[in-house]
Amino acid sequence: MSNLVEINFDGIVGPSHNYAGLSLGNLASAKHGGDASYPRAAALQGLGKMRHNLGLGLAQGLLCPLPRPNHGFLGALGLGDPADEAERRLRAAAWSASSMWTANAATVSPAPDTADGRCHLTAANLVTMPHRSQEWPDTVRQLRVAFADARHFVVHDAVPACFGDEGAANHMRMGTTHAAPGLEIFVYGRPGGAFPARQHEQASRAVARLHGLDPARCLFVEQSGEAIAAGAFHNDVVAVANERVLFTHEQAFADPEGTYAAIRAALPEAEIVVVPASAVSLADAIASYLFNAQLLTLPGGEMGLVIPLEAWEHPRVRAWLDGMLASNGPIRRVLPVDVRQSMANGGGPACLRLRVVADPATVDPRFLLDEARADVLETVIAKAWPEQIDPADLGRESLASSVVAARAALLEALGLSALA
Ligand code: SUG
DSSP: OOOOEEEEEEEOOOTTOOOOOOOTTOHHHHHHTTOOBOHHHHHHHHHHHHHHHHHTTOOEEEEOOOOSSOHHHHHHTTOOOTTOGGGHHHHHHHHOOGGGOGGGTEEEEOGGGBTTSSEEEEEOOOTTSHHHHTSHHHHHHHHHHHTOOTTTEEEEOOOOTTSOOOGGGGEEEEOSSTTSOOEEEEEEOOSOSSSOOOOOHHHHHHHHHHTTBOGGGEEEEEBOHHHHHTTOOSGGGTEEEETTEEEEETTSBSSHHHHHHHHHHHOTTOEEEEEOTTTSOHHHHHHHTTTSSEEEEOTTSOEEEEEEHHHHTOHHHHHHHHHHHHTTOSEEEEEEEOOHHHHTTTOOTTTTEEEEEEOGGGSOGGGBOOHHHHHHHHHHHHHHSOSOBOGGGTTOHHHHHHHHHHHHHHHHHHTOGGGO
16 A cells, blocks of 8 residues: 655755855845855754654655765866856856755656656756756756656656756645645746746646646646746745645735636635735745745644744744734644755755655655654764855865765765765
């Protein structure tokens, strides 16, 4: 009997975590570009979130950092001299730990949704941002180890680079339960605004075809231009769904009423919780990352919202959350977590995880977390992760060797040295 549950695969924050200000349209990345970063603290915060969710009784997975600095990327760009300031951003790109945001690793269609009854994953090409465009070949390699059982999983290469794809951050799945056939909602942006629209409609349509989805259970929805212009570089900064609930800002979609109507037509049980701009403006939503939350079905059946501390501490967001909890809505618990190091680069609790509905027994167990494995990770991170990185350190040989050694120690501790 298969036991389909939602497993959240969090990216372990890599040892080269730094603030290089690389993501145009991501306000936090721009604001913190040039700051010192604290990779050890960042990875421990991420691990703390994983332990938090494990403690709620939920299945928890992990994905490992990718090899950095990426010498292949540097070499292909002809970059050699670490002293050349003009090339600073490109060099920083080769050091980016951005694969920690595994919501961008792939788009996932669980087995109940697909024509062949297997769970399909398509790696995201992430072509809009140079530092992210180098992720997918290594991501695919890792996904093919974690989800190697071909009876249950299919891992696809990224779609062609002419169509930008940012993975699950622009994809929502709704249904009566995780194990029931779902409605898959793909959210794309239209270019031409102040900031790049990273998700191309044709990438979403290609993923839906590759996964063998039923067109009657797919929606392709345009993200609102004003949300992108306000800093919602991914849809998961302004909306999140879980089972029958959609939790969204009223300005998330280009046609909000049409979107809600289409969802209700496909899923009559849908409950749509809309946060009005009069209570929480788009600017407040993006500064606090209220929607970059993990909306989770807890073992008791009620839903909990794992939000960043920044949202809990924001007065207008807190007022709205207090009102929501006092009402009789479907979200019964609010659970704040500290992921401040990731937040300063625009990555909240939801960015740090890739959702896969699957039977945990079909996943390579080295990618599943329990308390004992969390202890092992904590020991390796505390010992091997650099404490601090100043942007000027990027390119230094001594830092490169400690970053490489730290990742190697992690892979060894997990029995995953083949990924080195
Ligand atoms: O792609 N930040 C990431 C944040 C990704 C958030 N993911 C989701 N919303 N699902 C990005 O913009 C910043 C890197 C820097 O500036 O150093 C960065 O890549």
